[in-house]
Amino acid sequence: MGRRRRLVDPAAEAGAGALPKVIAALSRSLPAGPSPEIFRRAKFDRPEAAPALWQLLFRLLSPRSADGASASLALEAQVCLVKSALRSQGYPRLVLAQLPEDGSRGSRELLLALSWLLARGPLPEQLLAQAHVQLGDEIPVCECEALASPGPRVPHVEAEGPVDIRCVQWLMGRLRFRWRCLIASQQEQCTLLSKLLRRLERENTGLEAALEWRRGELVFWRWMDTVLGACPPEAPAAATQPTFLPRIAERGLGRLELAARELRALQEELCEATGRRRAAWEARVGGQGRGPQWSSARQALQKAVEQELAALRWAWEQDRGPARPHGPHRLVRCEDEAPGGQHLRAAEVIQALRSQEACLEAALRRLQGQCRQELARLAGALPGLIWILPPRC
Amino acid sequence: MSIVTVQLGQCGNQIGFEVFDTLFSDSHSSQGLCSKRENEAYRASCKERFFNEEENGVPIARAVLVDMEPKVINQTLSKAAQSGRWKYGQHAYFCQKQGSGNNWAYGYSVHGPRHEESIMNLIQKEVEKCDSLSGFFIIMSMAGGTGSGIGAFVTQNLQDQYAHSLKMNQIIWPYGTGEVIVQNYNSILTLSHLYRSSDALLVHENDAVHKICAKLMNIKQISFSDINQVLAHQLGSVFQPVYCAEGSFHYRRNPLGDLMENLVPHPEFKMLGVRNIPQMSENSLAYSTFTWAGLLKHLRQMLISHAKMEEGIDWQVRPPLSGLPPLGKMPLNKELHFNTSIANLVILRGKDVQSADLEGFKDPALYTSWLHPIHALNVWKTQRAFSKYEKSASLVSNSQFLVKPLDMIVGKAWNMFASKAYLHQYTKFGIEEEDFLDSFTLLEQVVASYYNL
Numbered sequence: 001m002g003r004r005r006r007l008v009d010p011a012a013e014a015g016a017g018a019l020p021k022v023i024a025a026l027s028r029s030l031p032a033g034p035s036p037e038i039f040r041r042a043k044f045d046r047p048e049a050a051p052a053l054w055q056l057l058f059r060l061l062s063p064r065s066a067d068g069a070s071a072s073l074a075l076e077a078q079v080c081l082v083k084s085a086l087r088s089q090g091y092p093r094l095v096l097a098q099l100p101e102d103g104s105r106g107s108r109e110l111l112l113a114l115s116w117l118l119a120r121g122p123l124p125e126q127l128l129a130q131a132h133v134q135l136g137d138e139i140p141v142c143e144c145e146a147l148a149s150p151g152p153r154v155p156h157v158e159a160e161g162p163v164d165i166r167c168v169q170w171l172m173g174r175l176r177f178r179w180r181c182l183i184a185s186q187q188e189q190c191t192l193l194s195k196l197l198r199r200l201e202r203e204n205t206g207l208e209a210a211l212e213w214r215r216g217e218l219v220f221w222r223w224m225d226t227v228l229g230a231c232p233p234e235a236p237a238a239a240t241q242p243t244f245l246p247r248i249a250e251r252g253l254g255r256l257e258l259a260a261r262e263l264r265a266l267q268e269e270l271c272e273a274t275g276r277r278r279a280a281w282e283a284r285v286g287g288q289g290r291g292p293q294w295s296s297a298r299q300a301l302q303k304a305v306e307q308e309l310a311a312l313r314w315a316w317e318q319d320r321g322p323a324r325p326h327g328p329h330r331l332v333r334c335e336d337e338a339p340g341g342q343h344l345r346a347a348e349v350i351q352a353l354r355s356q357e358a359c360l361e362a363a364l365r366r367l368q369g370q371c372r373q374e375l376a377r378l379a380g381a382l383p384g385l386i387w388i389l390p391p392r393c
Numbered sequence: 394m395s396i397v398t399v400q401l402g403q404c405g406n407q408i409g410f411e412v413f414d415t416l417f418s419d420s421h422s423s424q425g426l427c428s429k430r431e432n433e434a435y436r437a438s439c440k441e442r443f444f445n446e447e448e449n450g451v452p453i454a455r456a457v458l459v460d461m462e463p464k465v466i467n468q469t470l471s472k473a474a475q476s477g478r479w480k481y482g483q484h485a486y487f488c489q490k491q492g493s494g495n496n497w498a499y500g501y502s503v504h505g506p507r508h509e510e511s512i513m514n515l516i517q518k519e520v521e522k523c524d525s526l527s528g529f530f531i532i533m534s535m536a537g538g539t540g541s542g543i544g545a546f547v548t549q550n551l552q553d554q555y556a557h558s559l560k561m562n563q564i565i566w567p568y569g570t571g572e573v574i575v576q577n578y579n580s581i582l583t584l585s586h587l588y589r590s591s592d593a594l595l596v597h598e599n600d601a602v603h604k605i606c607a608k609l610m611n612i613k614q615i616s617f618s619d620i621n622q623v624l625a626h627q628l629g630s631v632f633q634p635v636y637c638a639e640g641s642f643h644y645r646r647n648p649l650g651d652l653m654e655n656l657v658p659h660p661e662f663k664m665l666g667v668r669n670i671p672q673m674s675e676n677s678l679a680y681s682t683f684t685w686a687g688l689l690k691h692l693r694q695m696l697i698s699h700a701k702m703e704e705g706i707d708w709q710v711r712p713p714l715s716g717l718p719p720l721g722k723m724p725l726n727k728e729l730h731f732n733t734s735i736a737n738l739v740i741l742r743g744k745d746v747q748s749a750d751l752e753g754f755k756d757p758a759l760y761t762s763w764l765h766p767i768h769a770l771n772v773w774k775t776q777r778a779f780s781k782y783e784k785s786a787s788l789v790s791n792s793q794f795l796v797k798p799l800d801m802i803v804g805k806a807w808n809m810f811a812s813k814a815y816l817h818q819y820t821k822f823g824i825e826e827e828d829f830l831d832s833f834t835l836l837e838q839v840v841a842s843y844y845n846l
Contacts, residue, residue: 163763164763166659166763166764167763169658169659169660169661170658170659170763170764170768171658172658173657173658173659173660174654174658176658177559177650177653177654177658178654180557180558180559180650181647181650181654183557184394184526184527184528184557184558184647184650185525187525188394188524191524191525192524195524
């Protein structure tokens with residue numbers, strides 16, 4: 001069985017209590033983590049430690065959504081699932097596949113399987129990231145979303161003739177009820193916020209446990225060496241099986257090249273199409289009126305289009321490697337300037353939001369202008385009345 | 394959002410039990426005529442409002458039980474626990490060893506203040522268990538002694554302590570030929586106090602429900618349990634989850650708020666009546682089919698002709714034609730044949746509910762002149778059927794339904810008051826003649842406002 005060889009660091013030699021502490025930290029950072037005593041018994045292949053380890057492996061290997069429903073699966077079902085999951089991930093030791101289905105034996109083997117999973121990747125960190133508390137500090141960054149969808153229609157209210165005071169009292173009462181409901185929802189928000197804080201505290205405990213585990217895991221690996229040593233020697237056929245580690249690096253690069261080429265071709269096509277469209281539009285519009293009405297409308301339109309283009313350009317001209325800044329991003333306070341990965345600077349996000357805001361404001365001004373024109377038209381239709389239009393804001 | 398129910402007195406506790414039982418049975422019924430996921434959403438919504446979820450336990454009703462005698466409370470608690478499906482909180486009740494002899498003033502001035510802290514503590518505990526509080530639902534009788542007096546006191550306290558929360562009082566209007574001599578005094582005192590501190594008064598008349606049991610349900614020996622079940626059915630059909638709007642996919646979160654905002658925003662008009670159709674015994678139900686058109690036609694006529702149930706409706710009553718003088722000019726004691734509404738809420742539940750046509754309810758002639766049907770009529774529709782009725786329609790109405798009964802009670806109480814009969818029972822415990830006069834004034838004003846629609 002291939003395993004990562006670690007340099008023995010004399011500085012990491014700790015006292016006798018270090019091992020249980022490290023194992024306890026590991027346990028706290030995993031879901032359904034068993035006590036250090038279970039681990040100790042598993043080294044000596046004690047049968048009573050087996051069920052707990054089967055359940056732990058089940059929780060680690062079952063899909064993300066397996067919280068309430070599958071936790072109540074029978075032990076046999078969990079054993080089957082663990083076996084097939086490990087097999088599909090390339091676990092090399094055949095002994096595990098031969099363990100009885102009732103989950104009564106094989107605790108040492110399970111311990112080895114657990115450490116194999118731990119050695120392959122940052123398992124506690126991955127699990128914590130999966131169970132991360134959603135705080136609402138995420139912001140979607142994707143300029144291909146429609147900028148403004150038409151909102152709900154405003155109910156049309158007409159004022160005609162003298163109004164009965166009872167109607168006014170009725171409306172005031174409705175307003176008061178809405179106000180009270182608002183207060184109730186704010187109280188609800190506070191309660192939920194405190195619940196959220198409690199969940200965050202639990203998550204913090206898990207994170208601290210993961211840190212503690214990382215600091216002391218050397219002790220654990222040296223202990224695992226002794227566990228492996230305590231195992232009976234494996235059949236030669238199994239021992240020569242190569243380690244199976246999933247590798248996607250090489251195939252992935254080729255795909256990226258293909259994607260880049262396709263994008264470039266698409267860009268050329270788009271340029272061509274816009275050029276053609278612009279020419280056609282100019283030909284149509286060419287001789288149309290150039291009065292003051294037109295020029296102000298045109299200016300407004302031009303500004304709006306420029307802003308939209310700027311927003312699009314910002315989204316496209318990101319040079320962050322193959323992964324585009326797409327989808328929700330979390331707000332994280334960072335001391336160092338380390339780039340790379342999926343990071344976006346807050347300044348860029350702010351800029352994107354500002355350009356969005358500008359587009360929406362332009363749309364609002366356009367709509368307000370239309371309203372004003374409509375009011376002016378109505379005012380013209382009723383000569384005896386004086387209309388006071390709302391101030392331009 | 395959750396509703397905390399306060400069950401007061403014998404009446405309130407017995408009805409409260411039936412209400413929770415109906416809500417629970419309906420939410421777990423398999424005859425909802427909708428998909429499994431829909432059913433689960435319905436159940437979850439009902440649970441959030443009325444029950445507290447405990448780990449591995451039976452749902453616990455969000456309720457506080459109050460009575461001055463232990464008998465009814467013990468019965469209620471054990472009936473709920475025996476069912477094994479839901480129960481009341483172990484310590485969510487308050488009772489004393491002895492009663493108070495049906496004296497409103499004693500309940501209001503002595504029992505109330507004496508036990509104020511304990512009762513309000515219980516309510517506070519219940520409120521804390523809610524993630525968010527929609528409001529309070531207080532079930533009580535109007536004319537009894539203890540329940541009514543304490544009820545008025547507790548509602549006032551809720552107004553002081555939870556000023557922003559909504560409060561709806563479910564009050565039971567006594568039989569016309571009631572058992573208690575001073576029931577009219579009790580009634581006007583209760584009503585006037587509640588009018589000041591509650592947001593909405595949802596009224597059920599014992600006479601009306603009794604007739605429903607006799608004529609529609611064909612029950613020979615009508616017990617209070619039968620009456621309470623009919624009541625619970627009507628309340629359940631109003632408070633079970635409904636959709637937000639046409640074509641939306643989740644249930645309304647704030648049942649009390651939505652209802653009150655649409656029906657009782659005006660401080661002078663707080664009295665609501667409930668009508669529910671169809672209502673029949675289970676045996677007949679199996680052999681009946683209904684159409685929305687038929688149901689709504691009957692419901693509309695029930696509304697405009699003051700009918701309490703779908704039998705014996707006076708089909709002669711019609712909305713006034715637009716040429717006639719507005720009804721507001723009528724003298725006060727003219728016989729009201731036609732029921733003018735201020736606002737109506739129609740709740741439809743069941744099969745093909747989207748096809749139900751409510752044009753009949755949108756006629757402006759049904760409503761008072763100062764509120765247009767657009768604002769006065771609200772319709773809530775839900776596909777999920779209620780309590781074994783393939784189709785069921787409920788109407789919660791702020792209209793002149795109750796103005797005549799109210800006028801009668803005020804009249805009778807005034808006659809007694811004029812001859813100072815039985816007043817010493819009240820003055821002995823701090824309810825002075827002044828308080829009576831205040832109550833009369835307030836209720837006369839309410840009667841006048843409703844007559845002048």
